[in-house]
Amino acid sequence: MAVAVGRQSNEELRNLSLSGHVGFDSLPDQLVNKSTSQGFCFNILCVGETGIGKSTLMDTLFNTKFESDPATHNEPGVRLKARSYELQESNVRLKLTIVDTVGFGDQINKDDSYKPIVEYIDAQFEAYLQEELKIKRSLFNYHDTRIHACLYFIAPTGHSLKSLDLVTMKKLDSKVNIIPIIAKADTIAKNELHKFKSKIMSELVSNGVQIYQFPTDEETVAEINATMSVHLPFAVVGSTEEVKIGNKMAKARQYPWGVVQVENENHCDFVKLREMLIRVNMEDLREQTHTRHYELYRRCKLEEMGFKDTDPDSKPFSLQETYEAKRNEFLGELQKKEEEMRQMFVMRVKEKEAELKEAEKELHEKFDLLKRTHQEEKKKVEDKKKELEEEVNNFQKKKAAAQLLQSQAQQSGAQQTKKDKDKKNASFT
Amino acid sequence: MDPLRRSPSPCSSSSRPPSPRTPPPCEAQGYVGIEAVLDQVKIKAMKMGFEFNIMVVGQSGLGKSTMVNTLFRSKMWRSSLPSLGVPTLQTLQLQSMTHVIEEKGVRLKLTVTDTPGFGDQINNDKCWDPILGYIKEQYERYLQEEILITRQRHIPDTRVHCCIYFVPPTGHCLRPLDIEFLQRLCRMVNVVPVIARADSLTIEEREAFRLRIQKDLRTHCIEVYPQKCFDEDINDRLLNSKIRERIPFAVVGADREHLVNGRCVLGRKTKWGVIEAPTSRT
Numbered sequence: 001m002a003v004a005v006g007r008q009s010n011e012e013l014r015n016l017s018l019s020g021h022v023g024f025d026s027l028p029d030q031l032v033n034k035s036t037s038q039g040f041c042f043n044i045l046c047v048g049e050t051g052i053g054k055s056t057l058m059d060t061l062f063n064t065k066f067e068s069d070p071a072t073h074n075e076p077g078v079r080l081k082a083r084s085y086e087l088q089e090s091n092v093r094l095k096l097t098i099v100d101t102v103g104f105g106d107q108i109n110k111d112d113s114y115k116p117i118v119e120y121i122d123a124q125f126e127a128y129l130q131e132e133l134k135i136k137r138s139l140f141n142y143h144d145t146r147i148h149a150c151l152y153f154i155a156p157t158g159h160s161l162k163s164l165d166l167v168t169m170k171k172l173d174s175k176v177n178i179i180p181i182i183a184k185a186d187t188i189a190k191n192e193l194h195k196f197k198s199k200i201m202s203e204l205v206s207n208g209v210q211i212y213q214f215p216t217d218e219e220t221v222a223e224i225n226a227t228m229s230v231h232l233p234f235a236v237v238g239s240t241e242e243v244k245i246g247n248k249m250a251k252a253r254q255y256p257w258g259v260v261q262v263e264n265e266n267h268c269d270f271v272k273l274r275e276m277l278i279r280v281n282m283e284d285l286r287e288q289t290h291t292r293h294y295e296l297y298r299r300c301k302l303e304e305m306g307f308k309d310t311d312p313d314s315k316p317f318s319l320q321e322t323y324e325a326k327r328n329e330f331l332g333e334l335q336k337k338e339e340e341m342r343q344m345f346v347m348r349v350k351e352k353e354a355e356l357k358e359a360e361k362e363l364h365e366k367f368d369l370l371k372r373t374h375q376e377e378k379k380k381v382e383d384k385k386k387e388l389e390e391e392v393n394n395f396q397k398k399k400a401a402a403q404l405l406q407s408q409a410q411q412s413g414a415q416q417t418k419k420d421k422d423k424k425n426a427s428f429t
Numbered sequence: 430m431d432p433l434r435r436s437p438s439p440c441s442s443s444s445r446p447p448s449p450r451t452p453p454p455c456e457a458q459g460y461v462g463i464e465a466v467l468d469q470v471k472i473k474a475m476k477m478g479f480e481f482n483i484m485v486v487g488q489s490g491l492g493k494s495t496m497v498n499t500l501f502r503s504k505m506w507r508s509s510l511p512s513l514g515v516p517t518l519q520t521l522q523l524q525s526m527t528h529v530i531e532e533k534g535v536r537l538k539l540t541v542t543d544t545p546g547f548g549d550q551i552n553n554d555k556c557w558d559p560i561l562g563y564i565k566e567q568y569e570r571y572l573q574e575e576i577l578i579t580r581q582r583h584i585p586d587t588r589v590h591c592c593i594y595f596v597p598p599t600g601h602c603l604r605p606l607d608i609e610f611l612q613r614l615c616r617m618v619n620v621v622p623v624i625a626r627a628d629s630l631t632i633e634e635r636e637a638f639r640l641r642i643q644k645d646l647r648t649h650c651i652e653v654y655p656q657k658c659f660d661e662d663i664n665d666r667l668l669n670s671k672i673r674e675r676i677p678f679a680v681v682g683a684d685r686e687h688l689v690n691g692r693c694v695l696g697r698k699t700k701w702g703v704i705e706a707p708t709s710r711t
Contacts, residue, residue: 016528020502025533027479028471035470040463063461092464220472279462283469291582302578 039093041144042282043124045176046098047117047168048153049105050075052183057151057238058098060251060262061274062087065240066098075103078113080120082145097145105164114168121147121175125297146294148285149212149277150176153183154233158192160199169209175293177212177285179277180204185235185268186253186260193235200233214276215284228276234269237262478536480586482567484523484618485541486560486610487595488548491625496593496680497541501530522546523563542589548606557610564589564617591654592618595625596642596677600634603645611651619654622646627679628697628704635679642677653677 046054050071059065066085082099099120104113124146131142152169154161172178180200182188188196204211211232214225239262243252251262262270277285306326485493498504525542542563547556567588574584592614596607603611614620622642627635646653653676655669681697681704696703 016501016503016530018502018530018532022500022502022530022532024479024481024530024537025535027535027537028474031474032467032471036467040466061461087461087463089461089463092467094463094466218472218476274462279465280469282463282466283473287473295580299578 036091036093038140039095040282040286041095041097042286043097043099043145043147043149045080045101045117045121045147045150046153047101047104047150047172048183049155050103052153052155053238054100054151054153054183056240057153057183057236059240060238060270061277062096071100071102073106075106077107078103078116080116095143099147110164113164114171117168118171118175121172122297125175125294126301128294129298129301146289147176148282148289150178151277152178152180154180154200156182156184156187156196156235158188158196160196161203166203166207166209169204169211170207173210174296177288177293178209179212179273180233181269181273182233182235184237186237186255188235197231197233197235212285212288214281221280224275224280228272231269231272234273234276236270236273237268238270475535477583478538480538480540482540482542482587482589482591484544484560484564484589484592485595486544486547486592487625488597489545491595491597493543493593493595493625496595496623496625501539503528503530523559540587553606556606557613561613561617564592564614589618592620594620594622596622598624598626598629598638598679600630600638602638602641608645608649608651611646611653612649615651615653619656620651621654622677624677624679626681628681628699630679639675639677639679646676 044058046058048054050073055066055070064085064087066083079102080099081102082097084095084097087094087096101117107113128142128144128146131137131139150172152165152172154165169178169180182193182196182200185193214221214229216222216225237253237260239251239253239260241251241253242249243254243259245252245259245261253260253262261267265271483497485497487493523542523544525540527538527540529536529538531537544560547560550556571584571586571588574581594607594611594614596603611620611622624630624635624638624642630638645651655672
């Protein structure tokens, strides 16, 4: 049956004017309600040396004490530690995951420092890709672990970026949104800070590192984003201790020479960072991760696996066909492997059988040999026994004969004596 | 690499034991500004605009086009009166029209698909096939876009979001054609059955008809929107059960304005009164 669908061409989308209130202006609210009930996911990766203040800054940013023990400097390699927390503010639930790089910058040989980080990020993308490619998938309640923002902590040397920083950032810039920040900014004087910031930005630009650009296409946030971008990288100070300033308590660091207030814009850029990261651009960070970084990863991964969108004749390749072809290939390989294994198995069995037969033969021979020796011995023993018996017989015979002789001799002797006696007697008479 | 470890954050003064799965929600001790993300989501959604695709199914003359015009308060469709002598369409042809309507800054790209000729022939066997085929085709199109290697940033959504099925107001029960169609469709798309031209039934007849239809739907295991299996939490269930009591909605469509008591209202004018469309009880 023919299905003819008459459609108006897309270019002439008619704009209709409504003559009354329909009510679909509540659509954004419906969307917001749905998102609220589902909750949001936000994952931050903190990259920086041990002791540079990553955990403190996270505590300060989210106004909570995330429990963590400070790391030692003796780590053999860089490893990533991820912790999940659920924060709630009014009716918004946020599943926050903070990933820490433990041991970054501590080794003597830092060549491979960036590798665990890149692997972790890729692993999260891979997990999402696997979920997306599943046949029976549940993306809407999938706990998204992809890193949405990477805070790169720059040590406050006052000179320039370290080569480790440049290398790591270069490796990460195509995988995650990088926001560079200067940590422990209270150790840099004001005039130095300005020079430091411009040096860092020029180094990033000259090395082609693409850091996260705050979006300026939306009118509501364009202005604030533009003004904030000028202050990149943000020089932050973190503190969870409260100091009495004036007549209220504020988060600050107390030094013998003064107090550095965390939320004072003159003292540091903490407020700017919080604005940019959470209050203004959280959703944009999530979207960038999904539409740029994740899509790039997905494209590379699928192309690596051999899928293409168009075959050499530029006809659209259906993923299904490629899938089928790959699957058949894979199955064929499996079968070949199975055959090989079977052959090997048969060969081994034959060898083992031959060996066993050899051993059996040997055993038989040994047994025969033993039997023969045994028999020979037995014969020998019997021979000897016979000899012995003969000897015994002979002896007995000799003994009997000797006894007979003796008795005879005795008798004849007795007779003789008797005869003698008789003779004597006779002679006497 | 350390697996994702979940640990609870101690909040205020109470400490909670570590739970293996989701940690308990914790109130931040000061204002962080997380709820600003809601506004961000809203702004993004409004910038992107929304898409909504409706399909109206029903026999001719039930008031589908008028209904659509009333729903969206605009002349979307010109209701076509079949002229005598013109043979009815042999094959079911779906017609789509796309409009962009805006209200209070919210842009909605509305696509209405009409199905003229549904159930109009003498032999209506398999008349639902073109419709099912169309719905499947939209799903297929979306899937093809989704599994491309280089995907578009925003895949255009032409999938049918809602199908309004017009039940003729016989007053008895669902016809076999209705049952067949609803059974097949409810598995693929959200179906909302409505009693068309409800002004031809009195209120008692309407209620009786409604109950009979509900019974029929239950006997034939037809799950209409809102589906029970998608109820997410207790609030949803309460709201949806209230809605389910009123299904199918009895509607009256009207796009002409009349003067009633000095007010200009949308309604149908009959010898015995004017039925107002916006205030007609469903």
